[in-house]
Amino acid sequence: MAAITRLRLAKRSFFVPPLPTRTFSSSQVNAPPHAAAASFRRGPRSDILSKRCVQWVFLGCPGVGKGTYASRLSNLLDVPHIATGDLVRDELASSGPLSSQLSEIVKQGQLVSDEIIISLLSKRLGAEEGKDDLGFILDGFPRTIKQAKILEGVTDIDLVINLKLREDVLLEKCLGRRICKECGGNFNVASIDIKAENGTPGIVMAPLLPPANCISKLITRSDDTEAVVKERLRIYREMTQPVEDFYRNRGKLLEFNLPGGIPESWPKLLHALNLDDYEDKRSAAA
Numbered sequence: 001m002a003a004i005t006r007l008r009l010a011k012r013s014f015f016v017p018p019l020p021t022r023t024f025s026s027s028q029v030n031a032p033p034h035a036a037a038a039s040f041r042r043g044p045r046s047d048i049l050s051k052r053c054v055q056w057v058f059l060g061c062p063g064v065g066k067g068t069y070a071s072r073l074s075n076l077l078d079v080p081h082i083a084t085g086d087l088v089r090d091e092l093a094s095s096g097p098l099s100s101q102l103s104e105i106v107k108q109g110q111l112v113s114d115e116i117i118i119s120l121l122s123k124r125l126g127a128e129e130g131k132d133d134l135g136f137i138l139d140g141f142p143r144t145i146k147q148a149k150i151l152e153g154v155t156d157i158d159l160v161i162n163l164k165l166r167e168d169v170l171l172e173k174c175l176g177r178r179i180c181k182e183c184g185g186n187f188n189v190a191s192i193d194i195k196a197e198n199g200t201p202g203i204v205m206a207p208l209l210p211p212a213n214c215i216s217k218l219i220t221r222s223d224d225t226e227a228v229v230k231e232r233l234r235i236y237r238e239m240t241q242p243v244e245d246f247y248r249n250r251g252k253l254l255e256f257n258l259p260g261g262i263p264e265s266w267p268k269l270l271h272a273l274n275l276d277d278y279e280d281k282r283s284a285a286a
């Protein structure tokens with residue numbers, strides 16, 4: 001566990017103050033920008049456009065799109081995206097000392113022990129040592145109250161983005177997930193088109209299809225079967241939902257109801273984070 005103290009990254013250029021909890025949904029596009037994100041605007045222009053530090057966490061059920069949006073934000077803000085699910089899968093693929101133990105746990109949709117996850121995370125953070133301390137975007141960690149407390153003991157998290165989507169859609173999205181075994185690209189063949197009913201809004205999410213050269217190389221995650229996804233959702237409710245309360249009570253939780261697929265959700269997420277013109281400003285400053 002000592003190695004996780006590497007997470008104590010220096011906050012250099014930016015401080016994001018604690019923020020009130022609020023829910024952002026598609027119907028609230030015109031709501032005032034998120035309090036934490038508002039500090040982006042308050043910062044001097046040089047801070048906005050040059051290197052800055054974020055220490056953010058993505059929470060959300062399996063299939064909600066944590067990896068997709070965390071990776072997009074990581075590219076936009078130029079900070080490392082650290083996904084513990086990827087660390088587990090890399091360890092499995094490397095046939096390292098933990099792989100046979102991990103294989104059974106992951107196949108059944110169970111959580112890996114806190115000790116193993118922290119050891120994998122510490123190893124990954126070790127790879128960042130010596131690089132600019134720009135912060136990080138964590139995806140898939142913390143997933144238990146114990147992990148959240150360990151993280152709190154070693155560093156300050158500025159913001160926790162809690163992505164939300166209805167459960168029937170989560171299942172469809174997990175079952176539609178495909179990965180190209182050659183380029184590592186993530187795709188989704190599920191086509192979601194649920195009509196509005198009894199006051200519940202409908203939702204449309206177009207498939208994210210692979211390019212022609214990936215089609216013959218697509219694989220499915222071993223834990224993306226219906227039975228295992230349902231178990232992962234159950235475990236999320238039991239073990240990870242309390243982590244939402246942990247951050248809600250600390251005023252750090254931004255709830256974001258995904259209004260649809262990437263083309264609809266991405267600009268709204270940027271708006272909720274008060275980052276909607278960040279891309280333009282960055283290119284203009286380049």
Ligand SMILES: Nc1ncnc2c1ncn2[C@@H]1O[C@H](COP(=O)(O)OP(=O)(O)O)[C@@H](O)[C@H]1O
Nearest residue numbers: 062063084085088106110111112117140141143
């Ligand atoms: N923080 C964590 N604690 C325990 N197990 C984890 C953690 N992160 C990932 N795992 C393991 O890796 C698997 C895949 O994780 P991830 O890709 O984040 O899945 P999901 O699509 O369910 O969000 C999990 O089902 C779990 O077995």
